[in-house]
Amino acid sequence: MIAQIYVNDIVFGGMSNKMVQHFVHQMKSEFEISLVGELNYFLGLQVKQMEDTMFISQSKYAKNIVKKFGLENSSHKRTPATTHLKLSKDENGVAVDQSLYKSMIESLIYLTKSRPDITFVVGVCGRYQAEPKMTDLVQVKRILKFINGTTDYGILYSHSDNSWLIGYCDADWAGSADDRKNTSRGCFFMGNNLVSWFGKKQNSVSLSTAEVEYIAAGSSCSQLVWMKQMLEEYDVQQGVLTLYCDNLSAINISKNPIQHNRTKHIDIQHHFIRDLVEDKVVTLEHVTTEEQLADIFTKALDVKQFEKLRRKLGICVHEEL
Amino acid sequence: MKEALTDDFWIETMQEELNQFKRSEVWTLVPRPNDINVIGTKWIYKNKSDENGTITRNKARLVAQGYTHVEGLDFDETFAPDARLESIRLLLGVAGILNFKLFQMDVKSDFLNGYLHEEVYVEQPKGFVEPNFPDHVYKMKKALYGLKQAPGAWYERLT
Numbered sequence: 001m002i003a004q005i006y007v008n009d010i011v012f013g014g015m016s017n018k019m020v021q022h023f024v025h026q027m028k029s030e031f032e033i034s035l036v037g038e039l040n041y042f043l044g045l046q047v048k049q050m051e052d053t054m055f056i057s058q059s060k061y062a063k064n065i066v067k068k069f070g071l072e073n074s075s076h077k078r079t080p081a082t083t084h085l086k087l088s089k090d091e092n093g094v095a096v097d098q099s100l101y102k103s104m105i106e107s108l109i110y111l112t113k114s115r116p117d118i119t120f121v122v123g124v125c126g127r128y129q130a131e132p133k134m135t136d137l138v139q140v141k142r143i144l145k146f147i148n149g150t151t152d153y154g155i156l157y158s159h160s161d162n163s164w165l166i167g168y169c170d171a172d173w174a175g176s177a178d179d180r181k182n183t184s185r186g187c188f189f190m191g192n193n194l195v196s197w198f199g200k201k202q203n204s205v206s207l208s209t210a211e212v213e214y215i216a217a218g219s220s221c222s223q224l225v226w227m228k229q230m231l232e233e234y235d236v237q238q239g240v241l242t243l244y245c246d247n248l249s250a251i252n253i254s255k256n257p258i259q260h261n262r263t264k265h266i267d268i269q270h271h272f273i274r275d276l277v278e279d280k281v282v283t284l285e286h287v288t289t290e291e292q293l294a295d296i297f298t299k300a301l302d303v304k305q306f307e308k309l310r311r312k313l314g315i316c317v318h319e320e321l
Numbered sequence: 322m323k324e325a326l327t328d329d330f331w332i333e334t335m336q337e338e339l340n341q342f343k344r345s346e347v348w349t350l351v352p353r354p355n356d357i358n359v360i361g362t363k364w365i366y367k368n369k370s371d372e373n374g375t376i377t378r379n380k381a382r383l384v385a386q387g388y389t390h391v392e393g394l395d396f397d398e399t400f401a402p403d404a405r406l407e408s409i410r411l412l413l414g415v416a417g418i419l420n421f422k423l424f425q426m427d428v429k430s431d432f433l434n435g436y437l438h439e440e441v442y443v444e445q446p447k448g449f450v451e452p453n454f455p456d457h458v459y460k461m462k463k464a465l466y467g468l469k470q471a472p473g474a475w476y477e478r479l480t
Contacts, residue, residue, distance in 0.1 A: 004412050006405055013416055013423040020424065032429040039423040043405060047413075047423075054417050056410075113406055155410075157417035193414035196407045230411055236419075 002234050011039055045114055046154075048318065055318040057154025058114045065107040066148045069141075076149025077142055078303045081121040085300040086135060093133030101132035104140045111147065114154050116187070116197050117310050118143055120297050123199055156314045160191030163236055165227050167243045168287065169220035170294035171202075171212040180205055184216035185297040187313065188223055194314050195227065199297055210249035217245050217254065218270045221282050228281075240280055244287035251284045332448075334381040335364060339449060342383075348443070348459040350451060359442045359458050361386040383446050 001014030001023060010027070014020050027033055039047050048055045066072050108122045121143055128136045169186040182205075187197035200219060206212045224241045231238055245251055254277050276282040295301065296309040310316075342348060353359065365382045416423050441461040451457060 002412065002415065004408055006409075008428045010426050010428065011409065011412060011423055012426070013412075013421050015419060015421050024424075024426070027426065027428075033426050034429050035425070035427040037424060039425045042409060042425060045406075045409070049422055052420055054413050054423075056413065157410075157413045159418055159420055163415070163418045190411065190414040191418050193410075193417055195410045195414050227407075227411060230408060231415070234412075234415055236415060 006043070009042070011042065013039075043113075044110065052159050054157040055154050056114050056157070057152065057318075058111055059152045059154065062111055062115075062147050062151040065111065066144055066151065068107070069104060069144055071141065071144045071148055074141075074145045074148055077146040078149070079301065079306045080118045080143045080146040081124075081139065081300040082142075083300050083302050085121065085124065085139070087124060089128065089131075090133040090135050093135050096132050096134055096137045098129070098132055101137055101140065102129050104144070105129060108140070108143060108147075115147075115315070116155075116194070116313060117153075117296060117306075117315050118147070119197065119199060120185075121300060150317075152317045153315055154318065155194055156316055156318065157193045158314075160193065163191050163231075163238075165190055165224055165231070165238055165241050167220045167224050167241070168292060168294040169213070169216045169243060169245050170292060170298045171209075171216035172298050173209050173212055182206055182212045182215075183298075184212075184219045185294050186216065186220035186223060187294050187297060188220075188227060190227070190231070192314060196223065197294075197297060198223065208249075210247055210253060213245060213247035213250035214253050214273075215270050217243060217250055217284060218273045221273050221276055224282060225276070241282045243282055243284050244292070245284055246287050246289050246292045248286055251286060254284050330379070331366065331381060334379055335383075335446075335449065338381050338383055339446070345463065347463045348461050350445075350454060350457045351442075351460045352454075353456055353458045354442060357440060357442055359444055362443050362446050364446065385441075385443055 001012070001016060001019040003010055003012035003023065012020065012023060014023075024033075024036055028036075038049060040049070041047065044061065045056045045058060046060065048057075063072075105122065105126050108118065109126070112119045112122060121139070125136060125140050125143070165188065167186055167188045169184070171185060172183050182202045183199055184202055185197075185199045188195050198219070202212065202215050204215075206215065220243055221241075224243060228238045228241060254273050273282070273284075277284060289295070293309055293312055296306065296313065301309065362383055362385055365384050367380045367382065412423065442458045443461060444458055445451065445455075
């Protein structure tokens, strides 16, 4: 029996029907309860519970925003961005209406709750909110056109053989061309269920890709450890957490406590990952670039790779919808 | 804000909120204390809508200015994890794997159920100042939205 409290909303469930009934009864006697029912809409997410799977989406919201910006009759795009997505400011471009641009970005940010496949490109476009140019607006509209063809997509949660937590981490090397800072990215699964993902600009300018990946691995480790702790509260135990990383040098830094020239400047705060590896809380494993699921959060992909990673993240249309 | 204060409809919803405070004995009007910081209040207007975007009810909520949040800053952090969403997805993951159904319930007048243990004073809300005691402040008995103590007071009642 698990109950998660969100201010005055409580989401709960459990293996034993009797305990669930008891909980409802108990709550009703203590508080004024206005609504008890199957979870179907929560924090802006539509939740569909089937026999052995669950599906979250924001399809109604997605349709609304496409319509709001007048793109419901536009051609569908298969990816949210072209592979040559521009990553720097367009100094000489034609300025466009900032409030329109901002409101598009805001609407899309809200949609990323159930659509991690647009997280990366929405983040890139979001950087130009201060002075949006025509090229930026064209790109944001492309995201909306992509959404127009995929409004019913969401994340599927299903039964899987194991409940192990795994993570994929990656970083984009000076991905923000304007300030040369790097972004850590990662996505995290329980079994094959996508639970969370993040993108966070690193505070420092790094000297090597290994260092950048190493910092990303550090952020991802703390996320995994947080998830492990949450699960322990739910009485779901975890073994060694696995973090996949496509950079061998970063993996080596985590395993090798010897300071050498290339790593001695890395801030001590990033080295807590070594303790986690040594204590066998986390293990860093290598993953080939093709199998790097976090890639969808790091760069604009071609159709084939995009659709493959999207499928692996569990982002799909539910057949019954 | 100014518009709302002159709009009959919103005045009514604000009055409703204050009446609710009176019924639940949320606060009492007292002379301004000398040595204690008094927290500002402000009105938040909200059109609640369902998943189709249809407005289902309008609500004016008086909140304490417990936090200052500057919008537009730290945009790069927007994708930093939202703990509520992460934990709900984690819960979905668990329920998916262990194969059980999830339910939801909604507790009414939420924060008003929580009692405060510390002394907290707030300013009288703009537009609803008692004419006889304009410099008085409210001493809180129960928590108000936006107070750092509010969630704690409510969670305490739950456990």
